[in-house]
Amino acid sequence: MSQQLQVETQTGPTDLLAAVVAAARDQPKKIILQDGSLKRLTYRELLLGASVLAREWPARLQNTTASDRAGRVGVLLPNVNALPVVLLSLWSAGRVPAILNFSTVTATMLTCARLAGLRQVITSRAFLERAKLDARALTDGGLELVYLEDVRARITVGRKLGAAIRQRIRLGMSSAHLAPGDRAVVLFTSCSEGTPKGVELTHANLLAN
Numbered sequence: 001m002s003q004q005l006q007v008e009t010q011t012g013p014t015d016l017l018a019a020v021v022a023a024a025r026d027q028p029k030k031i032i033l034q035d036g037s038l039k040r041l042t043y044r045e046l047l048l049g050a051s052v053l054a055r056e057w058p059a060r061l062q063n064t065t066a067s068d069r070a071g072r073v074g075v076l077l078p079n080v081n082a083l084p085v086v087l088l089s090l091w092s093a094g095r096v097p098a099i100l101n102f103s104t105v106t107a108t109m110l111t112c113a114r115l116a117g118l119r120q121v122i123t124s125r126a127f128l129e130r131a132k133l134d135a136r137a138l139t140d141g142g143l144e145l146v147y148l149e150d151v152r153a154r155i156t157v158g159r160k161l162g163a164a165i166r167q168r169i170r171l172g173m174s175s176a177h178l179a180p181g182d183r184a185v186v187l188f189t190s191c192s193e194g195t196p197k198g199v200e201l202t203h204a205n206l207l208a209n
Contacts, residue, residue: 005208015178015203017091021047025171035080044167050088051173052163056151057093062119062144072186074113074121074143076100078131082148086122091184092173098186098198102131108196110141112188115198120144180204 013019024043033041041049061073073090075097077083090097098116100109113121121143128135135145181202189197 009180009204009207013207014180015091015182016184016206017088017173017178019207020088021172028171033081033084037080039081041081041085044171046085046088047171047173048163048167049085050092051167052155052160053085053089053151054092054173055159055163056154057089057095060146060151061093061095071096071183072098072116072118074098074100074116074118076102076109076121076123076127076133077148078102078127082124086148087185088173091178094177096183096186099188101188101190102127102133104191106134106137106141108191110138110143112196112198113141113143115188115196116186118143120146122146122148124148178203180207 013022020043024047028044029042031040032043032046071094073095075083075086075090077086087097098112098118100112100121102109112118119142121138123145125135125147126149127133139145181204183200184203184206185201187199187201189199
């Protein structure tokens, strides 16, 4: 196992986005996702959605500083097809998703957001309503909520068509010059020992798993 990991690290994709693209090129029509709504996505559809979304983030997400927390964006979504699409799009845009646990209380989510230095959180109005989460409590806590419904509404038919043509010509996405040691995601502990802790995982960490 150690030898396999070493060889794959040296010769295979060096970041998670590149690994998904490599798998997609082998089996573009393979169904890779299906959520509770029974909606299915193939590899090609997954990359198409992520590619379109990635082009929207520069205009919607705030510029970050050169601090250690630069690039982090909160993600507050359930385990549905939209979540991996958002994660792939953020990696392509050079951002680091910090995934908030919606099953915790709002105060805990705000603590996690402050810990990670978050200013914006990507979420969905429909999800907040179904989960009975108070959006005002989050915004009063200093967070700007970026709703997927609003982002999707800005995407024109021309942009979707252009992305479809690009994916048809060459299946893939920009990986924003990602390196194995770059931060890929921020997760948070369950607060069983008090204040939640932020855990940063690199692309190498995720690929090793």
